[in-house]
Amino acid sequence: MALLARVTCLVLTTLLAIAGCQAKTVTYDFNVTWVAANPDGLYERKVVGINGQWPLPVIEVDKGDQLVVNMYNGLGDKTSSIHFHGMFQNGTNDMDGPSMVTQCPIPPGSSFTYNFTVNQNGTYWYHCHTENCYPDGYRQALIVHDKDAPFANDYEEEFTVTMSDWYHTLTEDIAPSYMSLYNPTGAEPIPNSFLFNDTLNVSIPVKPNTTYLLRLINIAAFVSQYFYIEDHTFKIVEIDGVYTEPTEADTLYIAVAQRYSILVTTKNTTDQNFPIVTVADTVLLDTIPSDLKLNNTNWLEYSKSAPYPQADIQVAQAQDLVPFDDITLVPSDGMPLLPEPDIQINVTVIMQNLMNGYNYAFLNNITYTAPKVPTLYTVLSSGNLATNSEIYGEFTHPVVLNHNDVVEIILNNNDTGTHPFHLHGHNFQVLDRQPPVGPNFYSNLNGGNPVNYDSSNHTTFPSVPARRDTFVLPPYGYFVIRFVADNPGVWFFHCHIDWHLAAGLGMLFIEAPTQLQERLSIPEDHYQACRAAGVPYEGNAAANAQDFLDLAGENTQQAFIPAGFTARGIVALVFSCISAVLGMAGISVYGLTDLNFHTMYTGPDAPNTTESVAMDNVQPKTEENTG
């Protein structure tokens, strides 16, 4: 009898295990240190390595797994953190990663454990989320395998392709020249090269007549890429972790942080290798150095003996390429358009100089300025005041959302640049974007004025809108997105161009703070990192733990530049006028005394000349009489 029970138990557990509760825990131990690397063959430099290697290890998990990353900061001189881009972190907001939002920056010598469940599928990536960090090579792919994907059986093999820009200088050494008095236009630093899988000249070996899955991830700091394969089209099956109905395309515009999964079916022949072409979006670059290689060629390798031709670029400039518009994709789960929003957030991107002469990036009139206490810890330590957005500080640009609100964000762009905006903790439905991706993407620049969203006059929203977590905002244009606030947490909404984030292009959503307080507890190693970093973890944005409504001492943005005359200017002008008037009075006096010379010696008693000349009359000395 006991034996039967035991066997049944064993059989049941095995069945359960096979049936899908295969959820396992995948653990990575990351020892983060500096290593040296030279990926473009042009320059060897310090990069952030993990466990002594660079490129970094790819994190691979299955859907439903528990991912544990034990990070040790061995950098010695730099703080760090890890954000798992695209992960919802539902119930685990403290594992999200952005410094001063959901955690303290991890100081050198500290350890930090990220532990969360991956209840989603698709292509993601992880990267450092402290200031001036991830462009130093601290980024890599994160793949969530899903054997139940709708296209799971449609391909033979999968490849992960990352594309990136690359700088030869440490980010913290470039940063002072970006946020600088002498960079008043906010021109972003120009990269030195572009990489494909963190290297160059990659060949992806393929067999003829086979379908492959390519996971494309843009892990750059700044520059978007156009992507196409010569003589091949492909089917888009996933964007940012959202499966889509397979849609044919030939050119993609992949902005920073965006991902695409495509199915590529190879040709019948084996006598050619075909270039995989990535073209940097040069519109983003303020200047283009003559030695910067803008296009990269890698290959679909059909045959090792065939030649490897360079890409045959047919267009004169990058913006002549016509990429696929991701807003037209249809998610394969058919999730319908969300209902009318409970809260509508209307923000406008503006780039502007402040009193220190630096060019900052604004949403409306706020440039994101980090608080003194990570905002999540403010939520957790503020008790009843958690729903009062004042406690989070004015300059973190906080918006409190109620649990399960339908949130609509209208993002207008009063800047001439494109911005890929990313929302943590969610993906969102993309409802409208003008101008659309395609040949007219830059057309609003011709008018010279931004075109803002008009809620009474816009294109009809799609009934099953596309969803993703990073979406490109057109120059002088706008986009409209919706999501449900079903994930209590503090979520960052920001431009993913790392320079713009440093310039403050972001805002915070404090989503369901009451529920967050009920559900979340912070592990001790997180607070330990705060103590080691000297960052308080209780209190409002001004680190005031007694009176949360007293924000004296909070980190503020610089003052705006006054538009007209200030007191200083008026004083200066008044003094200048006075001195000019005095000067002219002096000249007049001097001039009038000349008349003395004239009248003195042209009278009837002048010497016997028809005209006389003047003389000093007061004390005729023998020494001086000429001018």
Next chain:
Amino acid sequence: MANVFGVQIFFIVFRECLEAVIVVSVLLSFLKQTLGQPGQDQKIYKRLERQVWVGAASGVLLCLVIGGAFIGVFYGLGKDIWSESEDLWEGIFYLIATIIITIMGLALLRINKTKEKWRGKIAKALAERNKKQQTSTSSRIGDWSRRYVMFILPFITLLREGVEAVVFVGGVSLGLPATAFPLPVVCGIIAGLTVGYAIYRGGNVMSIQIFLIVSTCILYLIAAGMFSKAVWSLQYHVFAVKVGSDVAEEGNGPGSYDIRETVYHVNCCNPETDDGWDVFNAILGWQNTGTYGSVIAYNMYWIGILATIGCMLYRERTGALPLRQRALAFMLKVPVLRNYAKRKQEMSREEVDEVMRQIQDDTRNDAGLFKTEVSSEN
């Protein structure tokens, strides 16, 4: 507007023209007084008078030719040099222009004194020539120069004045386009002739003086503005070099200037782009951005002018600049500077009168020479 009428050119040409007219008028009145009295030989008088005019005219003509050539070559060859670092050159040119105008501007207010100065100079020149004549053996050149002294004197004087004018004009207007030259030159000549003639005729002294005062005030306003602009341009150049090419993109807005140096900034009224404000800029040195440097420079300039005027009035009142006597006395003792000091001890009025009497006598004697020559030519 500044592109067709360089105000500083007008004033320099005006001033030089005025001084030239004064020279000619002094010579003419000397002639009239010496030889033109009723009862003296009118033919000789007329002949010498004509010499003066011819000398003056040739001097002017020659210096116009030289000036035109100088400016033409200068602009033909040199214009491209400074398109690159425009602000640096502009700053330097404004500085040169300010210095030149400042030095010569105040002299405009001592027209009556200028006559005395020229009287003294001509007296000296004639005295030296006479001296040379008497000591050296008669040479052909000596004879010739004696006979044509009334030609040579105005010719050389005017040539020198004219070249001075050309150099000054070149100096103050290095930043202007070539189209900004003709109009002010013509206007300056006309104005100079008019006022000079008015002075010669001994017209309404007061209104002439007021005219001169007003024009000098304007001249110094321009110079003060230029000084301020010079400092501004140099500061802006330093900023532009550090920013690189982007600085032009910003137009009038923030980022187009170094905010840390700024006292005021308005987003309008930029003399480089907005109409009308460039006149304001030309006359008063207005910029829509004021730096500490440019504002302080403007005020310092006027204070400097006031100090200079104070010193000059003091000198006229007491006969010497403060400390000048002591300086000269000291220099007389130093062997190297002795000659310089001696030269600076100018002739007194009595000495000038004495020399003039002597010259008049000599001229009358020479007139006898002319008479014989004239009659022999006849």
